Amino acid sequence: MDSSSAHRRGNTRRKLFEAAVTLIAEQGFSSTTVDEIAERAGVAKGTVYYNFASKTVLFEELLRDGIELLTVALQQAADETAARGGRRVDALDAMVRAGLEFIARHPALTQLYVAELWRTNRAWQPTLTQVRRKALAVIESVLRQAVAEDEVSTEIDVPLTASALFGMVLVTALDWQSFQPERSVDDVHAALSRLLQGRIGGGGAR
Incomplete structure (x- = not known):
């Protein structure tokens, strides 16, 4: 071709x-x-x-494609922060912003992803598990670097914290789009940023 x-x-x-x-x-x-x-x-x-090959394959591939695009957006946010010399916590904050912006552009995709993720009887469930793992790996990498550089506590549970951040952005963004659409992305990001900085960013001073 x-x-x-x-x-x-x-x-x-x-x-x-x-x-x-x-x-x-x-x-x-x-x-x-x-x-x-x-x-x-x-x-x-x-x-x-x-x-x-089928409607099922189409749906599976669109879910894979969408979450991989989100993963790329998260990685780019982290890389751009690092290029500017920012802290790892700043990179996490930039990733939160990137996630919100992505979901604002693709609300239907996000809604379907969240709805389908825990339906283990679906043909595409293994694909969703795989792409979720890739997205979480980006967040986990930054968290581990933050621990290594003493920005956050060594007691932090990296996999669970990565899942919590990912889930926080997904659910908050869907709630924002569905029930508080009058709020701007800046407003929503500021609220999550304060939560992130307070709960994670302050962990390094033990």
Whole structure:
């Protein structure tokens, strides 16, 4: 496949992801048909099957793609903070901001991810577990560096704290989007930043 063909296929897959995620968020996975996804995306039904073996595979891949994009955003926030010479706690704060901004851009994806994560009978559950692990690994890496550099207490439970931070951002952002949409990302970030700095950032002074 040449670069132009790959680019076109990438654009088609992106359109299918966007169509599927909005439809499934609106009416559920079982009620959403391939015909509806194709129509919403503005492509032929055969195009869906050319790119994905089934509706299940499409949904699994869109969840994987979305959370991997979130993971990239978290890593970029950490890297940019490090490049500026910031502390590891500052990197965590930047990651919180990046997570909020990502979720504000992709609320339907986040809603579906949270809804599906604990449904262990789903075909895509192993994929969700895998991509969740990648996202948490980014946060855990920064936390371990913070411990090593004496920014936070050595008593901190790194895996559990990473999960708590990840979950805090997901749930807070969904609550914000659903029930407090009048609040700005700056407002929400400031509240989480104060919590982060107080509970984690102050841990180094033992």
